[in-house]
Amino acid sequence: MRSLKPVKFVLLLLAVVFTSATFAAVPWFANGPKREVQTLVITGNYKSPRLLAELIQYESRQPYLLLPPQDSGDTRIIFCPPKSNSLQIREDKFNDFVRFLNPRRIIVLGNDAYVQPKYIAMLDRTIPVIRVDSVDWNRSAEELTDLLHLSNLDRNYRKLRETMLDKGKIYRPISKPKQQMPAKEVMEEQAPEDFAVEAAPASDDVVEAAPVEEVPAEK
Secondary structure: OOOOOOHHHHHHHHHHHHHOOOEOOOHHHHOOOOOOOOEEEEEEOEHHHHHHHHHHHHHHOOOEEEEOOOOOOOOOEEEEOOOOOEEEEOHHHHHHHHHHHOOOEEEEEOOOOOOOHHHHHHOOOOOOEEEEOOOOHHHHHHHHHHHOOOOOHHHHHHHHHHHHHOOOOOOOOOOOOOEEEEOHHHHHHHOOHHHOOOOOOOOOEEEOOOOEOOOOOOO
Protein backbone atom coordinates (compact mmCIF):
# COMPACT_ATOMS: atom_id res chain seq x y z
CA MET A 1 0.00 0.00 0.00
CA ARG A 2 1.09 3.63 0.38
CA SER A 3 3.76 5.15 2.56
CA LEU A 4 3.29 8.51 4.23
CA LYS A 5 5.34 11.53 3.37
CA PRO A 6 7.19 13.00 6.35
CA VAL A 7 6.09 15.88 8.55
CA LYS A 8 3.95 17.81 6.05
CA PHE A 9 1.65 14.88 5.48
CA VAL A 10 1.47 14.11 9.21
CA LEU A 11 0.16 17.57 9.99
CA LEU A 12 -2.09 17.70 6.95
CA LEU A 13 -3.78 14.40 7.72
CA LEU A 14 -4.35 15.31 11.34
CA ALA A 15 -5.89 18.58 10.23
CA VAL A 16 -8.23 16.73 7.87
CA VAL A 17 -9.19 14.15 10.47
CA PHE A 18 -10.08 16.64 13.17
CA THR A 19 -11.15 19.86 11.55
CA SER A 20 -14.67 18.61 10.85
CA ALA A 21 -17.04 16.18 9.35
CA THR A 22 -18.76 18.54 6.92
CA PHE A 23 -22.31 17.71 5.88
CA ALA A 24 -23.18 18.58 2.30
CA ALA A 25 -24.36 17.12 -0.98
CA VAL A 26 -22.94 13.63 -1.34
CA PRO A 27 -23.31 11.99 -4.75
CA TRP A 28 -21.81 8.75 -3.38
CA PHE A 29 -24.72 8.35 -0.99
CA ALA A 30 -27.42 9.67 -3.29
CA ASN A 31 -26.57 7.14 -5.98
CA GLY A 32 -25.61 4.26 -3.73
CA PRO A 33 -22.14 2.76 -3.34
CA LYS A 34 -20.33 2.68 -6.68
CA ARG A 35 -18.35 -0.37 -5.64
CA GLU A 36 -18.74 -3.09 -3.06
CA VAL A 37 -18.01 -2.09 0.53
CA GLN A 38 -15.58 -4.68 1.79
CA THR A 39 -15.12 -3.33 5.31
CA LEU A 40 -17.18 -0.87 7.31
CA VAL A 41 -15.36 0.49 10.36
CA ILE A 42 -17.53 1.64 13.27
CA THR A 43 -16.22 3.48 16.32
CA GLY A 44 -16.96 6.27 18.77
CA ASN A 45 -15.97 9.86 18.12
CA TYR A 46 -12.87 9.81 20.32
CA LYS A 47 -9.44 10.87 19.13
CA SER A 48 -7.52 7.58 19.10
CA PRO A 49 -10.12 5.34 17.39
CA ARG A 50 -11.15 8.10 15.00
CA LEU A 51 -7.55 8.52 13.88
CA LEU A 52 -7.28 4.76 13.40
CA ALA A 53 -10.48 4.68 11.32
CA GLU A 54 -9.20 7.54 9.17
CA LEU A 55 -5.87 5.81 8.52
CA ILE A 56 -7.63 2.55 7.62
CA GLN A 57 -9.66 4.54 5.11
CA TYR A 58 -6.52 6.23 3.77
CA GLU A 59 -4.99 2.87 2.87
CA SER A 60 -8.08 0.81 2.02
CA ARG A 61 -10.55 3.40 0.64
CA GLN A 62 -13.29 1.95 2.85
CA PRO A 63 -15.90 4.02 4.75
CA TYR A 64 -16.37 4.41 8.47
CA LEU A 65 -19.15 5.44 10.88
CA LEU A 66 -18.60 7.66 13.93
CA LEU A 67 -20.94 7.11 16.87
CA PRO A 68 -21.63 9.76 19.52
CA PRO A 69 -19.55 9.64 22.71
CA GLN A 70 -21.29 8.46 25.85
CA ASP A 71 -22.68 11.09 28.22
CA SER A 72 -21.91 13.84 25.73
CA GLY A 73 -25.49 14.82 24.94
CA ASP A 74 -24.60 14.36 21.28
CA THR A 75 -26.81 12.02 19.24
CA ARG A 76 -25.18 12.40 15.83
CA ILE A 77 -24.06 9.37 13.84
CA ILE A 78 -21.67 10.46 11.10
CA PHE A 79 -20.95 8.47 7.96
CA CYS A 80 -17.55 9.18 6.39
CA PRO A 81 -17.13 7.76 2.88
CA PRO A 82 -13.85 7.95 0.99
CA LYS A 83 -13.40 10.92 -1.32
CA SER A 84 -16.69 12.58 -0.39
CA ASN A 85 -18.34 14.72 2.29
CA SER A 86 -19.81 13.24 5.44
CA LEU A 87 -23.45 12.57 6.27
CA GLN A 88 -25.45 12.65 9.46
CA ILE A 89 -27.60 9.52 9.96
CA ARG A 90 -30.62 9.26 12.23
CA GLU A 91 -30.19 6.82 15.10
CA ASP A 92 -33.41 4.94 14.30
CA LYS A 93 -32.14 4.36 10.75
CA PHE A 94 -28.67 3.21 11.83
CA ASN A 95 -29.11 -0.48 10.99
CA ASP A 96 -31.10 0.26 7.82
CA PHE A 97 -28.21 2.38 6.62
CA VAL A 98 -25.64 -0.30 7.42
CA ARG A 99 -27.75 -2.84 5.54
CA PHE A 100 -27.93 -0.44 2.59
CA LEU A 101 -24.13 -0.31 2.53
CA ASN A 102 -24.11 -4.12 2.76
CA PRO A 103 -20.46 -4.47 3.80
CA ARG A 104 -18.81 -7.87 3.70
CA ARG A 105 -17.74 -7.34 7.30
CA ILE A 106 -17.93 -4.76 10.08
CA ILE A 107 -14.97 -3.87 12.29
CA VAL A 108 -15.83 -2.22 15.60
CA LEU A 109 -12.99 -0.28 17.20
CA GLY A 110 -13.04 -0.04 20.98
CA ASN A 111 -14.83 -1.57 23.94
CA ASP A 112 -18.10 -0.42 25.52
CA ALA A 113 -16.40 2.74 26.81
CA TYR A 114 -15.93 3.85 23.20
CA VAL A 115 -18.87 2.20 21.41
CA GLN A 116 -22.20 2.17 23.19
CA PRO A 117 -23.61 -1.40 23.36
CA LYS A 118 -26.99 -0.31 22.04
CA TYR A 119 -25.50 0.31 18.59
CA ILE A 120 -23.92 -3.15 18.44
CA ALA A 121 -27.28 -4.65 19.42
CA MET A 122 -28.92 -2.87 16.45
CA LEU A 123 -26.65 -4.46 13.84
CA ASP A 124 -27.91 -7.10 11.44
CA ARG A 125 -26.22 -10.31 12.57
CA THR A 126 -26.09 -11.67 9.03
CA ILE A 127 -23.08 -9.36 8.55
CA PRO A 128 -19.92 -10.65 10.29
CA VAL A 129 -18.77 -8.32 13.10
CA ILE A 130 -15.16 -8.20 14.30
CA ARG A 131 -14.59 -6.42 17.60
CA VAL A 132 -11.16 -4.93 18.33
CA ASP A 133 -11.39 -3.78 21.93
CA SER A 134 -7.84 -3.61 23.26
CA VAL A 135 -7.20 -0.46 25.31
CA ASP A 136 -3.73 -0.35 23.73
CA TRP A 137 -4.46 1.44 20.45
CA ASN A 138 -1.01 0.82 19.04
CA ARG A 139 -1.50 -2.93 19.48
CA SER A 140 -4.90 -2.65 17.81
CA ALA A 141 -3.28 -0.93 14.85
CA GLU A 142 -0.74 -3.73 14.58
CA GLU A 143 -3.45 -6.40 14.53
CA LEU A 144 -5.52 -4.52 11.96
CA THR A 145 -2.47 -4.10 9.73
CA ASP A 146 -2.31 -7.90 9.43
CA LEU A 147 -6.06 -8.49 9.37
CA LEU A 148 -6.71 -5.99 6.57
CA HIS A 149 -3.46 -6.65 4.70
CA LEU A 150 -2.34 -3.04 4.97
CA SER A 151 1.31 -2.10 4.65
CA ASN A 152 1.85 0.96 6.79
CA LEU A 153 -1.12 1.26 9.15
CA ASP A 154 0.71 0.36 12.37
CA ARG A 155 3.74 2.59 11.71
CA ASN A 156 1.65 5.51 10.50
CA TYR A 157 -0.74 5.22 13.43
CA ARG A 158 1.97 5.12 16.07
CA LYS A 159 3.65 8.20 14.60
CA LEU A 160 0.47 10.22 14.10
CA ARG A 161 -1.04 9.32 17.46
CA GLU A 162 2.11 10.40 19.25
CA THR A 163 1.95 13.71 17.40
CA MET A 164 -1.77 14.08 18.11
CA LEU A 165 -1.41 13.52 21.85
CA ASP A 166 1.60 15.80 22.22
CA LYS A 167 0.20 19.24 23.07
CA GLY A 168 3.41 20.88 21.97
CA LYS A 169 3.22 19.56 18.42
CA ILE A 170 -0.33 20.11 17.21
CA TYR A 171 -3.59 21.81 18.15
CA ARG A 172 -5.87 19.57 20.18
CA PRO A 173 -9.45 19.91 18.89
CA ILE A 174 -12.15 21.15 21.23
CA SER A 175 -14.78 18.67 22.34
CA LYS A 176 -17.66 21.12 22.04
CA PRO A 177 -19.13 21.13 18.50
CA LYS A 178 -19.10 24.45 16.72
CA GLN A 179 -21.23 25.88 13.93
CA GLN A 180 -19.94 25.28 10.44
CA MET A 181 -21.26 25.75 6.88
CA PRO A 182 -24.97 25.74 5.89
CA ALA A 183 -26.01 22.61 4.03
CA LYS A 184 -29.48 21.57 5.17
CA GLU A 185 -31.27 22.27 1.88
CA VAL A 186 -28.69 20.41 -0.21
CA MET A 187 -28.72 17.39 2.08
CA GLU A 188 -32.49 17.02 1.87
CA GLU A 189 -32.40 17.10 -1.92
CA GLN A 190 -29.64 14.50 -2.25
CA ALA A 191 -30.31 11.92 0.45
CA PRO A 192 -32.95 9.18 0.00
CA GLU A 193 -35.93 9.65 2.29
CA ASP A 194 -35.73 6.06 3.51
CA PHE A 195 -32.61 6.84 5.48
CA ALA A 196 -33.96 10.12 6.76
CA VAL A 197 -30.69 11.97 7.08
CA GLU A 198 -31.17 14.19 10.07
CA ALA A 199 -31.95 17.81 9.32
CA ALA A 200 -29.44 20.45 10.29
CA PRO A 201 -30.14 22.61 13.37
CA ALA A 202 -32.82 25.28 13.20
CA SER A 203 -30.26 27.94 12.35
CA ASP A 204 -29.67 26.11 9.05
CA ASP A 205 -26.08 25.59 10.15
CA VAL A 206 -24.60 22.14 10.45
CA VAL A 207 -22.22 21.27 13.21
CA GLU A 208 -18.63 20.23 13.27
CA ALA A 209 -18.06 16.86 14.88
CA ALA A 210 -14.93 17.33 16.95
CA PRO A 211 -13.60 14.22 18.71
CA VAL A 212 -13.75 14.28 22.50
CA GLU A 213 -10.85 13.63 24.81
CA GLU A 214 -9.79 10.06 25.46
CA VAL A 215 -11.67 7.90 27.96
CA PRO A 216 -9.72 6.91 31.10
CA ALA A 217 -7.10 4.15 31.13
CA GLU A 218 -5.67 5.04 27.73
CA LYS A 219 -2.29 3.52 26.86
